[in-house]
Amino acid sequence: MTVRVGVIGVGTIGEDHLRRLTQVVAGAEVVAVTDVDLDRARAAAAKYDVATVHLTGQELISDPEVDAVAVCSWGPTHEEYVLASIAAGKPVFCEKPLAETPEACERMIEAEVSAGRRLVQVGFMRRYDRAYRALKDVVDAGSIGAPLIVHCVHRNPTVPGYFQSESLITDAAVHEFDILRWLLGEEITTTSVLVPKRNRHGGDLQDPVMLILEMDSGAIVDVEISMNIRYGYDIQGTVVGEDGTAALGDQDAVVVRLAGGTTSPVAADWRERFSRAYDVEFQEWIDAIAGSGVPAGPTTWDGYAAAVVANTALEALRTGTRTSVKLVEKPALYDQ
């Protein structure tokens, strides 16, 4: 069975996913696209041989040729398209952030709970990364004992000019919020944000920041977010247990001895680091739809929880205090 996908939004990330669904993933066919810029939608359709260009996302969602929807449009539009997909009973992949506000996420949760089944998957691609999966396997196996501390590092060489200090939390640290919840299988309960001396490359940006997160179990996490550290894109993570530790490997493909040093390359950017994770993310999404019909990836609840933690951390940044994460009660739908 081929899953027929409609893609809403073919900007940078949307076109990349269109390419992925067309040229990388098995078992999928992109049958329809749309975009707020219809010329861009038409160009993408031509390039990837997509049959139909819809005028609106709503039209695409209701197209009977479309089995499943990928929402890659501007953040503020996510809620509308996800709710429409749920209403149409179609599986929907939504790029992060699931929505702009926790309240919008709650509305999606309510819609999905009413529908009585999970249809939504949020684009937290790190869960599909080979290194994170190997790390989780070790943690779950229990050999290092109960996790007590986690050290996270999230570094970018540069950021776009429009990047704000808040973006370190909403665009960058949000990936750690999700991956920590997944890795440890529990919720984040408090956030604090420490602001070190600024990197001269970052101008007015409060860069770096260090977040301190407390988990439901009492485990404590520190997260370094550095956005202008020049040398490369580097994601690190170490779980400190009672008996030992487990850390993401660097997955070095080559080791060079030259000019006084032994060197392995660091990824240049997030695309290079996580491109394979994106591929796996979409392959597993398609496989789940073609199989059980229920997406197995990050849920609406996961998108909601990440959004609430991000909001809480923004408040911690503003106030300089340790701030509690307040979640609504988790519907049973998400316990499965």
Added chain:
Amino acid sequence: MTVRVGVIGVGTIGEDHLRRLTQVVAGAEVVAVTDVDLDRARAAAAKYDVATVHLTGQELISDPEVDAVAVCSWGPTHEEYVLASIAAGKPVFCEKPLAETPEACERMIEAEVSAGRRLVQVGFMRRYDRAYRALKDVVDAGSIGAPLIVHCVHRNPTVPGYFQSESLITDAAVHEFDILRWLLGEEITTTSVLVPKRNRHGGDLQDPVMLILEMDSGAIVDVEISMNIRYGYDIQGTVVGEDGTAALGDQDAVVVRLAGGTTSPVAADWRERFSRAYDVEFQEWIDAIAGSGVPAGPTTWDGYAAAVVANTALEALRTGTRTSVKLVEKPALYDQ
């Protein structure tokens, strides 16, 4: 455009490629299968939803629904199917070994040269491995200078009972023969085989062996082949240049600190180590067929050269002497 593939031979490796073409690779559809064991062919067809089961490979090759052929049958049958595919003007992927003898490979070369275009790709999957590609990029960039020495290691934890001392060369070292030719862009000119003290786990098997290869440029290669080294499947390669060295990285996904040590897992077997390389191998094969129509991977010439080097090394093993590799003249078709 979807490439419609027929698969000849659905034993272990054949079924794995059938799965790969169906569930992993984009742009491919397996439309026909056959096998010397027709029940096995029918079972595979049912499992992977393949439309047609052919009684013979020849029938499959001439099926107009089949755009391209994957030959995964028993080695001695390769020649017949490859020649038939060339005669039918269809792209054909042939698992290694391309043929049992250099003479059979030469007949394929002649057929392809007569046909005037390249149709054959041989299953040397290492060329699609991320680490080997990163290594080749460094070598080609020239920063380490001209390659002078290459150190290769090829280790298996265990081997099947039927494994012979000759198999260390024909089944194992043959991968190094191909990858060295590709990595350095030149032919192997002589082979020697050194026989160390035997591994007690290998019984009568002459295991390990160490091969010494001389390249056309004068570079010298040592290849350790160890088939019973228990700890895991481990492929290493280091190119020693005039100014520095470049080596395959271990691609560690996770690093664990436990019980007195810092440990990264080693692959358990070749499947684990190279499964992703096989995926990329088939994706690029399909992409090339759908694109230019000319496969971009290892050619008939490459299959021939590897076969001649293997034969030469077998003679070196038997005679205990340094033995010269004798190749026919390389047709211009393979210079492209």
Added chain:
Amino acid sequence: MTVRVGVIGVGTIGEDHLRRLTQVVAGAEVVAVTDVDLDRARAAAAKYDVATVHLTGQELISDPEVDAVAVCSWGPTHEEYVLASIAAGKPVFCEKPLAETPEACERMIEAEVSAGRRLVQVGFMRRYDRAYRALKDVVDAGSIGAPLIVHCVHRNPTVPGYFQSESLITDAAVHEFDILRWLLGEEITTTSVLVPKRNRHGGDLQDPVMLILEMDSGAIVDVEISMNIRYGYDIQGTVVGEDGTAALGDQDAVVVRLAGGTTSPVAADWRERFSRAYDVEFQEWIDAIAGSGVPAGPTTWDGYAAAVVANTALEALRTGTRTSVKLVEKPALYDQ
């Protein structure tokens, strides 16, 4: 010139230093020892061929045969012996802690300032570790830019039964307090102590803890202290700069591939990890005395600052708040 040393206190660490001064260090001779347990002093003198056993530390210090004093006795006695050594105008090495209280350290500072020259060196041996020195060289060279964040890890496999939660700060973290001041060349200004879920191996001990330190420059430091992590003794440190990072290497002496993994040993305890640093510490102390006469290692001021930071962190642990470090004005003597 041979430096004639008197050793006060020949318990575990004292006897180890006696051995070191006798059997490892060039240019030194231990001419006198004493201990609160005179039998122990006599046994040590016999074992290491020391000429004189004194009844008291004061007597040893005033012995004209003694050029320099090593104070390795119980912490509460340090002040008396250091002050007496200063009064006698003799160089004195004092094991950490320099004194039990900041006030006692201040009295030593006053005595030394009155004497008009530096005579005291405190036993912070990490400054003599090859890895820390290589790390400092990189930081000082400036290539990674200004330090913004430092990540520290300090892990012990087990602790003695008498170990208290406060000891994680006064015995363990105190090493980080000193090394951070030395590495970054600046004072610590605030401390916070976070208390994660406890390690089941630690019983009632609050283990691990995570300290957050702010430096005068605005750099922020996190320090993980884990005292029961079983797998080994492990000291890590990473300085995050504006352009890159520098971290302590693991100094692996051997790498073993066995049983599914690639493993390097971790040190079993602090002796194994830092025994060479202790050797260098004493060699450089002796060399400085034989040379300029002024010890080049950690000063009374360094011992004082570490004591104040430790006291501040203890208060932070008790109160659960971020607590400021308050130092007296630094005498010019320590700017040299």
Added chain:
Amino acid sequence: MTVRVGVIGVGTIGEDHLRRLTQVVAGAEVVAVTDVDLDRARAAAAKYDVATVHLTGQELISDPEVDAVAVCSWGPTHEEYVLASIAAGKPVFCEKPLAETPEACERMIEAEVSAGRRLVQVGFMRRYDRAYRALKDVVDAGSIGAPLIVHCVHRNPTVPGYFQSESLITDAAVHEFDILRWLLGEEITTTSVLVPKRNRHGGDLQDPVMLILEMDSGAIVDVEISMNIRYGYDIQGTVVGEDGTAALGDQDAVVVRLAGGTTSPVAADWRERFSRAYDVEFQEWIDAIAGSGVPAGPTTWDGYAAAVVANTALEALRTGTRTSVKLVEKPALYDQ
């Protein structure tokens, strides 16, 4: 007890050992020096405060103030001084090569055997290197099984202008000859020398070379000798056993992430790589003399065996054939 040493030859290596015995090693005093250049001897004596300058080595050896002799003079003079030391019944450390010819070594063996006790230690400092010792510990523990293959790498960034192709064997590979015998506890039985394409930085020098050694047990060793590889001084060694492998660690002191890569420094030259091994070598030599009186390091037999293997390898290089190592019978004196 202080061991009073006389040093013969205070050229580069001799002065370095004079410094070491004076400033690094405990329990030693250099009481006499001499040199073919007496001005150089007088200058060294003044610099390191040595009491006596002798006119000749023989005079130094017979000086009753001299307990032990260190021979650091020109190779051709070694035999005379070692024989004289044996005759005088004094322990003698002799820098490598022990002698210019196997015959000269045999004469030393005869003298020592006649004397009835071991007095000579040869300057193979690698046996004192922390990494080699850790490697030997693993091999001896038996966990990797019997050694079957050893891979060695010996790289220098540049060589002096007078360096000859033969020197790759006599100056460089000779260290591997000794360390392999020590590591595996057995003799080398045959040598072959392979000559790859030359490094352009080496001019007329046959650089690199690859040696193949067979051990008495049947283990096979490959040794890469590269003398102009620019990037640094790099010594590698991997023992391949039946169940696993063990390799020298790189002992990285610092790891830097900068400019697209993760880098650890490689040693600039042999001094940096092995300076600590030299220190330990002399400390243990002094300790053995002060203790049992019998040096515990590489013996006259070891110096002889290395010389024979080097001669054999030179013949292999000249003739291009596999050449057998022929040793005289080993006197029982060296079995202890």
